[in-house]
Amino acid sequence: MSCEGPDKWALLDRLTTAADSFELSHRTLTVLKALLSFVPSRHIPDGAAGIVFASNARLSERLHGMPESTLRRHLAELVRLGLIGRHDSPNRKRFARNRGGAIALAFGFDLAPLVVQAEMIETAAQQAEAQHERIQALRDRILVLRHALIGQGGADALADDVGRLLRRKPDEAALKSMERILHEALDQAAEDEIETPCVSTLPALDTDQLSASDRQNERHKQDSNKYYFDSEKSDQAMAVQSETAGNNSAQSPEQKKGVTLAEIVTACTEVRSFFPQALRSWDDLVRVGDQIAPMLGIDLPVLNEAKRDMGAESAAITVLCLLEKAATIRSPGAYLRRLTQMARDGAFSLNPMLSALTNRRNCQLTI
Structure with a gap:
């Protein structure tokens, strides 16, 4: 008495998904499908009932006239891959003998190897x-x-x-x-x-209405907000970093950072669109910064590195500043990595960022 195996069409479907793992071509799978179509039941039986004894002529007919030479090549490939076996008669003819209405003996292509490898096929399909x-x-x-x-x-x-x-x-x-x-x-x-230095796009001034001293004052105000990068570090920037780095344990967060929460709230207004509640403490600021960072596409390792080298509060302030200019900064994560490097070099300061946002200058954030 034969025992039914797996669903032949479900098994063929999973084998098709894992075709690359078994180095199976589309044509070879089509030949296997033709072999399976000669099994009367939906499930592959074991024993002689699981042997396909159709001739090459009948297989070719079911494959819409595939040349027998091509058919033999794909059948040999299925045998080589161990998906089917050959159960040959002494004269290599394919036929079956019935006994009591059931197949008692058959010679042809044995589907038992396909059943044996069903679990392996499923694993390969999942991996694919x-x-x-x-x-x-x-x-x-x-x-x-x-x-x-x-x-x-x-x-x-x-x-x-x-x-x-x-x-x-x-x-x-x-x-x-x-x-x-x-x-x-x-x-x-x-x-x-x-x-790249930020080029101011302030409206042109009527020089006839301004004195020379006024123009000099205007230039002085514009230059005072420039930030010097690590390639052009100024002694003043380094002095500020050294001063704020010292005696941190005796300073408040506002003293450490050189900015107040009020200044941050005034400069960074975009955060209210996502977190309408007021920032009442530095802990609130850090928490909000942690939530804004992934929204900007900043990876957690990048944020953690910034916290380590800048401090948690400074990193959060920087994230809020980047949110302000999100429309013009194409890679906030790259910006934050660059600023973190500057912090390690002692050339980073929060004041120019907040000043630029407060002044609402029409240029990209150049911190």
């Missing part, structure tokens, strides 16, 4: 599905990065390379490599953008 999801997520991330790169301009060659890669069927390693290259290109562009 997981890999497909990873690859799809990688492709989506690369498309987003490519769009950001095109928006920055000046990287047409790399954007074209990405387009050519995605038109093919790249493996996971190739996609990860391209994602890393795009991140590096965007980070470099963000650093270049930070180091």
Whole structure:
């Protein structure tokens, strides 16, 4: 008495999903499907009932006229992969003998190996599905990065390379490599953008209505808000860092940072769109900064590094400032990494950021 095995069509479907793992082509799977179609029941039985004894002519007919030479090649491939076996008669003819209305003896292609490997096929199918999801997520991330790169301009060659890669069927390693290259290109562009001086777009003044001393005062006010980067550190900036770094245990957070909560609330207004409640303490500020960071696309390791090198309060203030300029900053995570590096070098200060936001100058955040 035969015992029914797995659902043949469900098993074929899972094998199709895991086709790459078994090095199966579409044509070879089609031949296997034809073999399965000769099994009367939906489930693959064991014993002689699980042997397909159809001739090559009948198989070719069911395969819409596939040449017998091609058919024999795909059958040999299925045998080589261990998905089916051959149960040959002495003269290599395929036939069956019935006894009591059931198949007692059959010679042909044995489907038992397919049943034996059912669990392995399911595992391979699950792995293939997981890999497909990873690859799809990688492709989506690369498309987003490519769009950001095109928006920055000046990287047409790399954007074209990405387009050519995605038109093919790249493996996971190739996609990860391209994602890393795009991140590096965007980070470099963000650093270049930070180091570019902000050009004021204030309306032109009527020089006839202003005295020379007034014009000098206007220039003085404009220059006073510049920030000096690590390539042009000023002695004054270094002195401020040294002074605020000393004796932290005896200072309040406002003394440590050189700014007050009131100044932060005045300068950073966008945060109210997400957190209408007033910031009443430095703990509130840090908590809100932690929630805003992922909204800007800032990864947790980047934020933690900023907290370590800037201090939790300074990192939170910086995140709120980046939120103010989110529409013009293409890579907030890269900005924060750059500012963290500046903090390690002792060339970072909060005051220019908040002053620029308070003055509402029409330029990108150049902290």
